[in-house]
Every structure is written in structure tokens, then in C-alpha cells.
Amino acid sequence: MSGQLGAIIRAVVFILLALAACGVIFEFAGYSAFQMFHSIVDGAFLRRNALEHALRWALPLFITATGVVISFRAGYFNIGAQGQFYVGAICAAFVAEWLRGYPGGVVIPLCFAAGMTGGALWALWPGLLRLRSGADEVITTLMGNFLAGLLLVYVTAGPLKDPSGSGQQASSRPLEAAYRISTSNGVSPTIIGIAILVGLAMWWLVNRTAFGVLSGLGGRNPTMVQWQGASTWKIGLASFLISGALAGLAGTIELMGPNGRLAGGFLPAHGFTAVLIALVAGLSITGAAIAAFFFGGLASAALYLPVMAGLPSAAIDIVNASIALFITARSRLVDTLTKAWRRPWKTS
Structure with a gap:
């Protein structure tokens, strides 16, 4: 402590x-x-309402940052949270569009499952490249961000394009009201509950499980993990998958919460801010919660700088x-x- x-x-x-x-x-x-x-x-x-505005940005940032903490602790520098965030949102949007008209109780869980799966799979291929061939995961995950950004542009201007859009910005059709988990303010009991569950689950994983101990040890000295009879390959792969799944979950929350639709290039700095939060937190889950609230406040303050400071x-x-x-x-x-x-x- x-x-x-x-x-x-x-x-x-x-x-x-x-x-x-x-x-x-x-x-x-x-x-x-x-x-x-x-x-x-x-x-x-x-x-007034500053806490609500800070939480609007802090909650998804915290979820993504916890995934970054998991991968960084294991010694794998997954810089691809932005791409995993995008792919998770894209997968959830496809499910919501394909199942349009079905009850929200069916569609919402499937969207979350699709978003987490999409984020995990987008983290899987750089993870396999790193573990199989030793490819630098910083380069591969960073390139994955650009690929995911281009994929987002394609789907919002192609398969998921809103035919009634103005053409100024490519976007998908708005989600049905039954599939939304918050209003545009981005704060609801559902989102807060998800963030709390993620935080508690990841804290328990890091501090109370063999995976947490071995991944933290592996990030400092992989040889020691092998001496303990554990597989560095399995630990590394699990850390990539968990990191990607949480980024995909945050993307799904943005889609089904405050945004309500996909838009080309939305929240372009989300994943990079999550990496910064993990570093500021010293790769601690508790620290990530504090840092996420701080950076959420900064994002909220950006709305006032032009008015109050002329910046x-x-x-x-x-x-x-x-x-x-x-x-x-x-x-x-x-x-x-x-x-x-x-x-x-x-x-x-």
C-alpha cells in the first residue's frame, strides 16, 4: 500500500x-x-452538473484504461486501445442494425457480447504476432488503430450509412430508443454499474488471482514465471484478449449510450488518453479510477476554455x-x- x-x-x-x-x-x-x-x-x-459531465468522459475511459493496465502489467505494450474501441463499436452497431425491431432485452446483451468479442479479436492478431514471431506489439497495435479508423470510415459511409444523413459527416442510422442505455449526457445507472463491475473484477483479477500475480511478475521478469511452471504464452494471450475486450466494451457503451450512432472518427483520442491514464495510475486499478476521473474532468473543461479563458x-x-x-x-x-x-x- x-x-x-x-x-x-x-x-x-x-x-x-x-x-x-x-x-x-x-x-x-x-x-x-x-x-x-x-x-x-x-x-x-x-x-453545476460538473460531476455528471466529468463522469460522462471518465466512465468509458476507466473501462478502457483497466484493460491497458492488464496488458502493461504483463509486459505487453498494447497501444491499440483506440482501434479496439472502434472495432467493438462497429461490431455492436452491426448487431443492433441486423436485429432492428427485436426487443431491447435481447439486442442489448448481444450488442455487448459482439462489442467485447470484436475488441478482443482486434487485439488477438497483434498478440499472436508478438507471441509467435516476436513482432513489436507497439508497432502492430499502433498500425491497428489506423486500420480500425479506416474501417470505421468505410462502414459509416457504406454498409451502415444513414441514408437520411446530410453528407457533412458519415454516420450510421440512430439506434432505436429501446437499445439506448443512457441519454446524450452519457451517465446512467447501467453505465455506472458496468464501470463498477469492471473495476471490481479487474481489481480482483490483479490482486487476488494467480493470473494477476504471474502477469505482474512476468512483466518484470518472464524467466521467473517460467520457473514457476506457468506459460508466458497463455498469460500474454490472455492479457491481450482482456485488454481488447474492455476497449470494445467501452466502444459499445459510447455507441449505445451518449452517441447513439456510429460516426466517422468519433472520439479519436480516447484510446491514447486511456494509455496515459494507465501510466499516471502506475498500472493500478484503483489509481486508474482516480486518474480517469481527473482526465474526465479535463475533457469536460474543454467546453469552457473558449468562453472563460479565450483558449x-x-x-x-x-x-x-x-x-x-x-x-x-x-x-x-x-x-x-x-x-x-x-x-x-x-x-x-
């Missing part, structure tokens, strides 16, 4: 450093850093990129500072 607390404190410190760096950048660009921070805090957490909403992307830079560099920086601190004492 003390180790996890220390990791959270270090993450908070580096996030504050990243925000300070953003403040300096915006000041030099002619904007008010104070107004920026005030707008972010106010828009994310203090305004474009894309400023939140700069904030996220700065946090990513500082978080990914933190271990190296901590080691450097620790060595620099100890060196004078060793020479004295």
Missing part, C-alpha cells in the same frame, strides 16, 4: 509540473495562465500531451535526481 501511495504522490507531483509548464507556454503565447487554470478547475469540478478547446490536448511527457519521463528523471543527490555523500 505504501508503494502505491508513493507512486500516486509522484504522479501528482509530475502532473503539477506538467500543468506549470503549460501555464508558462500559454503565458508566452499571450494567454492568462491563471485564467486557464481557473477555467479548468471551474469547468471540470465546480460548475481553444484543443488546449486540453496540449495539457494531456504535457502530462504524458512528464509521466513517461518520470522514472528516468527520478533515477537521475536520486543519483545526483547521493553522489556528494558518497564522495565525502
Whole structure:
């Protein structure tokens, strides 16, 4: 517990450093850093319905981030959550379209099953390439994101195209009201319940099962896993499948919840933000819940930046990129500072 607390404190410190760096950048660009921070805090957490708006983005981000945590803990850097998110939504949309007119009690579970299966299968092929031939999963999963993006464009402009659309943006037909699990605000007891169940299940998997122990050990020292008589191949494959299934589940929630339809290129940064959340959380499920709420607040605050601070909403992307830079560099920086601190004492 003390180790996890220390990791959270270090993450908070580096996030504050990243925000300070953003403040300096915006000041030099002619904007008010104070107004920026005030707008972010106010828009994310203090305004009326701020909690609801933050949860709208935080819940699917948390579900996807837990899958990223599982794969990263096992030592496999699945950067393809965005593509798995898209494919899960696409598979669920096809099921909803094919079964249009059937009762929601039948269609909704089938859509969730299709979405999770689609996400898992989209994670399976880079997983097999990594485990069978040693192909770099960072490259293959990243390329999978682009392929899934093109697939989304194809289905929304082709097989699932809404014939009554304006043509300004390719999209599918709206889902029937009986198949929706939330309104456009994206928060409902169903979505909250799914997120809680996923969080509890993944926490139990990581902390209370042999898979969780062996996958965490395998991420640090695969040889030790083999000495325990376990199969690194099975652990790796399971981590890819779980990660992809959870990203596909988040895509299904977006489709059947706030979006209500597929649209070309929707939420293009979702998967990458989930990776950032997993890193900020120190690959902890509990930490991922806290980090997801924080980044959900940032996404909500993007709506207020143009009005309150005169900043474009894309400023939140700069904030996220700065946090990513500082978080990914933190271990190296901590080691450097620790060595620099100890060196004078060793020479004295």
C-alpha cells in the first residue's frame, strides 16, 4: 500500500509540473495562465452538473484504461486501445442494425457480447504476432488503430450509412430508443454499474488471482514465471484478449449510450488518453479510477476554455500531451535526481 501511495504522490507531483509548464507556454503565447487554470478547475469540478459531465468522459475511459493496465502489467505494450474501441463499436452497431425491431432485452446483451468479442479479436492478431514471431506489439497495435479508423470510415459511409444523413459527416442510422442505455449526457445507472463491475473484477483479477500475480511478475521478469511452471504464452494471450475486450466494451457503451450512432472518427483520442491514464495510475486499478476521473474532468473543461479563458478547446490536448511527457519521463528523471543527490555523500 505504501508503494502505491508513493507512486500516486509522484504522479501528482509530475502532473503539477506538467500543468506549470503549460501555464508558462500559454503565458508566452499571450494567454492568462491563471485564467486557464481557473477555467479548468471551474469547468471540470465546480460548475453545476460538473460531476455528471466529468463522469460522462471518465466512465468509458476507466473501462478502457483497466484493460491497458492488464496488458502493461504483463509486459505487453498494447497501444491499440483506440482501434479496439472502434472495432467493438462497429461490431455492436452491426448487431443492433441486423436485429432492428427485436426487443431491447435481447439486442442489448448481444450488442455487448459482439462489442467485447470484436475488441478482443482486434487485439488477438497483434498478440499472436508478438507471441509467435516476436513482432513489436507497439508497432502492430499502433498500425491497428489506423486500420480500425479506416474501417470505421468505410462502414459509416457504406454498409451502415444513414441514408437520411446530410453528407457533412458519415454516420450510421440512430439506434432505436429501446437499445439506448443512457441519454446524450452519457451517465446512467447501467453505465455506472458496468464501470463498477469492471473495476471490481479487474481489481480482483490483479490482486487476488494467480493470473494477476504471474502477469505482474512476468512483466518484470518472464524467466521467473517460467520457473514457476506457468506459460508466458497463455498469460500474454490472455492479457491481450482482456485488454481488447474492455476497449470494445467501452466502444459499445459510447455507441449505445451518449452517441447513439456510429460516426466517422468519433472520439479519436480516447484510446491514447486511456494509455496515459494507465501510466499516471502506475498500472493500478484503483489509481486508474482516480486518474480517469481527473482526465474526465479535463475533457469536460474543454467546453469552457473558449468562453472563460479565450483558449481553444484543443488546449486540453496540449495539457494531456504535457502530462504524458512528464509521466513517461518520470522514472528516468527520478533515477537521475536520486543519483545526483547521493553522489556528494558518497564522495565525502
